[in-house]
Amino acid sequence: MRPGTTVRWRRRVGRWRRAGCAALITGAVVFPLSGAARPQIPAPAPAVLAAPTAATLEETYAANRANAERAARMAADHGDHDRAAADRSLADRSRRLLAFDGRGAGLVIEVLGDLARADRVAVLVPGSDTGIDTYGRFRAAALALHRQLVAEAPAGTRTAVVAWLGYATPGTVSTTVVTTDRADGAAPGLRDLVADLRRVTGPDTRLSLLCHSYGSVVCARAAHGLAVSDIALVGSPGTGSDTAAGLHTEARIWAGRGADDWVEHVPHVGVGLFGTTVGFGTDPVSPDFGARVFDAGDGGHSDYFDTGSRSLTNLARIVLGQTTEVTHG
Template identity: 55%
Template structure:
């Protein structure tokens, strides 16, 4: 009779093979349709300026609002009423976009709170299936975290960073860390800009789902207070523990008890010219992350208003969380 480890290994490989087969079989027409909606080139604003203050933010917000309005008009002309309506919402006068690019599914960076006066800053990195078509869900999470931190009265800002092409949940791309490799240096550069702009602020990076793979890839260049990985499919590469991230940040990890991501095989397997799987689960005992209370919600419930994980994550980025080791 086969040993239990061998049985588990075969089951995991079989499950991964099934996921691969399903991913390859799913048509990618939906992604192509979102990318096909035309949009103008983004405003050429350059990086954030150290000491730019409120004046720079006001200029950026206005320039990107104009870009969103232009993209809305182009989408309407193209006949995509849904995209035009989505962009109309983003163009509201109270929205604060540091950058906006409506092409290829969309790239946006939006601020919730006052970045010019913030003493606490969280950069929120999303996971798969995040684009202009699903942006409301992403923005709602950032808004909930900023509200949990106390809003403007607490001088906290949350930056929703949709700065990369997120993979589709059911696609070959989500099974590899290729998108994370592409996104990591972009995230590193952006966080450096934020820290130069607001050098006195306590900055953390909050990473959901595939976004945690992006953050793990970027960790060595993220000189932040905290790195928060949750709902993670894996940290990529063949990392066995936190030391492999080469970061000075305190690394936190959490997974809700009803998150389906727990059933994803946390392994890596060479296949043809690539490696499938995203490696170690950061909540694994021995990885060395500080575990936080993540409640009993599902994969999309971590930043739900009033939830246990939202309170936990807000405590971490504010510096109020208990830093005693909770994993060995």
């Protein structure tokens, strides 16, 4: 094999894969696709708790861990050992769960770090196909971000990350992933989370939203007047708004996309169809949108939080308020 042949082949396969993923998403507009419905796994209703405060955080964490443990037993009795294992992991005494709901695909809000004492808090908002069964990969991104923040924070600056799986994410290949419907339904929950974080941390703590893929649509729908300092759109297909100014927020709006991210090939259009809007409009990394574009490196759609990546370095700088050190795309 000639030198460079393997590299050229990998790049060609990567282009085919990116184009194929984009075609699948675009095709979902015209040809609705959905996987077989997952059998319903029995789980208890979520714990009924008062809104958290700094004084009640540990009680909140404990109550949600106990609920996850009950969910694990019910899933095991039902014969779903994979879900039982996922629930059991969430029930571990080391986990800090602000919320847990084991029903259906599941909802989880988890804290990494000391939330009550944090000066800087990042809220990580996931995209499609994220649920309890796939939560491990989402948490891995949150852990990588937290490690980066701890390593890079100036002396005396305390940080925390909130992994917010607080909505029913759409399937990657489905009609729901190309409309704002799920995001519209999720936005109030994200706004409630920010209010809860403000209650726990106080007004001086700076909050940032890091919004991946379809999660950027959720953040955009929640952005109006939201008390956060920065909103970073990561691998975004669009927001449903034509411009950053159209989000009606005082937060700084950032956008970044990796050079190998297939979402680049998703058409940036917004079309009225069957009573809803299909597509999300202007590309967030384009000059027309008006975001601060940061360098997201050469990675693909799932690589933004890889340790050592330019995207993770820049996202940590955004959270820490080191905006002059963010490298631009």
